[in-house]
Amino acid sequence: MARSVYVTGIGRGDGRQVVELGVMELLTRRVDRVGIFRPLSHDDGPDRLFQLLRARYRLAQDPAGAVGVGYAEAARVQAERGTDELVELLVGRFHQVAADYEVVLVLGSDFHDTQLPDELALNARLANEFGAAVLPVVGGSGQDADSVAAEVSNALRAFTAQGCDVLAMIANRVPPEQAGRARELLEGRLGVPAWVLPEEPSLSAPTVAQVVQALDATVLEGDEAGLARNVLDFVFGGAMLPAFLPALTAGCLVVTPGDRADLIIGSLAAHSAGAPSIAGVLLTLDERPTRDVLALAARLAPGTPVLAVPGGSFPTAAELFTLEGKLTAATPRKAETALGLFELHVDAAELTERLSVSRGTRVTPMMFEHDLLERARSDRRHVVLPEGTEERVLRAAEVLLRRNVCDLTLLGDEGAIRRRAGELGLALGLDEVPETGAVARIVDPQTSPLRDTFAERYAQLRAHKGMTVELAHDVVADVSYFGTLMVAQGLADGMVSGATHSTAATIRPGFEVIRTSPGASIVSSVFFMCLADRVLVYGDCAVNPDPDAGQLADIAVQSAATAAAFGVEPRIAMLSYSTGTSGSGADVDKVRRATELVRELRPDLLVDGPIQYDAAVDPAVAAAKMPGSPVAGRATVLIFPDLNTGNNTYKAVQRSAGAVAIGPVLQGLRKPVNDLSRGALVPDIINTVAITAIQAQEATR
Known part of the structure; x- marks a missing residue:
């Protein structure tokens, strides 16, 4: 039977969706x-948390x-047939x-309004009957x-008295000023781990939507991104503008009668200046500004x-003060905040070990x-992002900071970056x-x-x-040069650029300032191609147009090292249009010579070539074309003979096979600098920054 985790509370208002999301993140890793499985649910529409988990983790599970x-x-x-009958019904559906x-x-x-007596005991019994550990x-x-x-x-005594296998205890929504003392009181005194999560205002804040x-x-004005903003405060406008402006707070929703054009324009002008950035404006009394004011x-x-x-303002205020934010599929930023909070305050390694969930053989x-x-x-580094005013970079930066992935420096005019954010x-x-989370700063070159x-x-x-x-000034x-020099001088551990800059503009400073690492003759690149059940490494698909045999061998050795650094066991296939000795010609001979050079340089590596793509990755084809090869049919690092072949192949696999292509990841520099596609999406930027941080970790080992 599957190992199960039962997340439960002891009453209302515990915000346990943060914990449920965090545990789901650990399990899917x-x-x-x-x-x-939700044993008991309200019949008031789709389950919000299930919809969030389904969207975020691409679940195929039927909601029903x-x-x-x-x-x-x-x-x-329970009333007609007893608790045993109810439990038996739920156990059957769980299985x-x-x-x-x-x-x-x-x-x-x-x-909440469940009409079930002794709800804690019922949750405990269900967990026992499911064979689930309780959190x-x-x-x-x-x-x-x-x-x-x-x-x-x-609570721990209550669940252990019911015979539950308690994984750990979590206190959530603790006032920040009390969280440290609560940790001290609980640490090492319960027999199971106990973690304390402080209250995070943005999680309980409703969004404008x-x-x-x-x-x-x-909605008179505003786009989807604006409607996703958190409402952290309410400011009610009645005073004249000079007295009103100092009352504005970051993330507030301005509530004012619709005929107060001065307050509407004043609030939005303050927002545009970043002093402060508001969530929006709510107009009451069914008064609408003129078309010119809205424009x-x-x-x-x-x-x-x-x-x-x-x-009017009073009944509107009464409704506003009862609103509380919810984690839903429509609030992805709240989900990132929740995960960042969970990962910062819960020992993920210890909880994962206590979950006793073995890692699967597939890597999705x-x-x-x-x-x-x-x-x-796990070893937070500092990455510089030169494109500090670019929307995708700023959105990625917010996620990276909330998830505590790395510290960041954003380059650009400080006023422009603050206004754009x-x-x-x-x-x-x-x-x-x-005290412990990731931080960001702005530097204007x-x-x-x-x-x-x-x-x-x-x-x-x-x-x-x-x-x-003088010229250098x-x-x-x-x-791009400023960010690269920060890396070269040890003021940052790595750099990621290219969302708005060309590849040449991004990597040329690296060639001039950071230069190649010892033992590397050239700088090259790889893509991590994430297929449905495995990860392959493709090189070089972005930098070197037509490498010679020596350069191709260097690319293969570098790519194997990159693969190993990211948990992919390197088995190198030197690709060609011919397999083994079946073909000849300058292009095949180049690959054959490169294969020999790899064996000379690194006899410890598994490498074969020349080999065609199908023989490299398909065991059946490998058995016919290259029997007995330690690489054929099992290749994980695929080295293309030239840029034309590599670039077209990775894009074909990405688009046709639905693979996730992460990269290009540059290799061969003394310190990590990585390039983005100008069409990069926010997740692409997040992944590339994480890779850069890991490369920086590896460079110091």
Whole structure:
């Protein structure tokens, strides 16, 4: 039977969705097929958390099969036939799910209007009958550290008295000022691990879209990104503009009658200036600004929501103050925040070990991507992003910071970056210094004191090309050169660029400043091709147009090292249009000579060639064309004879086979610099930054 994890609470308001999401993240890192089962559910529409997990983790599970029974039916069965009958019914439905999955995440009841007596005991019994380990979550909202510790201890006793196998205890939503003391009171005193998660305001804050839905508001202005902003505060406008502006707070929703054009325009102008960035404006009394005012609003703060409701300020306020944010498939930023909170305060390695879930043999794209973030986070590094005002880079930066993947430096004009982040409603924590989490800062190459230092260094490095300090002063103001010099001087561990810059603009500074690592004759690249059940490494698909035999051998050796560094056992196939000795010609001879050179350089590596692609990856074809080869049919590192072949092949596999292509990842430089495609999506940037951080880790070992 599948190993199952039963996440449950002891009452309402514990915010355990954060823990359920975090546990799902851990499980999907280990196994491919994770099922979800909610024994008891409300019959009020789709299960929000299931929909979030299904979308985020690409689950194929039928929603109907993920639910046991509704609370009303459960109460009826329990009243008419007894608890044993209810438990037997739910156990049967659980096993229907467990039969199809390697592991099952069970979502306990929510203690809200359930009409079930002794709900804690029912959850405990179900966990025992399912053979599931229990992970109880205790809500600590508004409590001091002593109360939190006492409640956690009492909850542990309650579940162990029921015979449960308790994995750990988690206190959630603890006031931040009480969290440290609560950890001290719990550490090492329970016999099981106990972790404390502080309250995170942005998780309980509704989004603007949730305000729209709750109030049935009309959206006069605003885009999808604006509607996704968190509403962290409410500011009600009645005063004149000079007295009103100081009351604005970051992330607030301005609530004002619709005829106050001065407050509408003043709020949006303040937002545009980043002082502060607001969530939006809500107009009451069914008053609408004139078309000219709305047009000015749209120009001042593009994308910022302007909403309208028919009610007055008082009844609107009464509704607003009852709203609470929810984790749903429509709030992916909240999910990233929740995972970042979980990963920062829960010992993932210890919890994973206690889960006793063996890693599967298949490596899916999602598992590979999870592993990248986990490895980067384990030894946090500092990556510089030269394209600091680019929307995709800023969105990726928010995720990287919330997930504590790495520290970041954004290059560019500070005012422009802050304004752009504000327009997008992003929380980059630029003015915060968290004790343990990742941090971001902004550096403007035009005004930074480092510019003079970098100019002198660059002039020294390029003196043989006639470079002077005066000329270098202009060169290093370029963000790509400035970022590369930060890496070269040890002020950052790696750089990622290319979302708006060409490949040449990104990597040329690396050639000039960082230069090739010892033993590498050239800089080359690989793509990690994440197929449905494995990860292959393709090289070189981005840098060298027509390498000679020696360069091709160097690419193969570098690619094998990169593969090994990211957990892919290197078995190198030197690709050609001919397999073995069946063909001849200059192109085949080049690959044959390169194969010989790899064997001479690294006799410890498994390598074969020339070999055709099908013989390299298909065991049946390999048995016919190259029997007895240690590589044929099992190749993991595929080296293409030239850029034309490599680039077209990776794109064909990416588009036709639905593979996730991560890269290009540059190799051969002394310190990591990586290039992005100008069509890169936010997940591509996140993955590339994580890879860069891991390369930086490897460079210091």
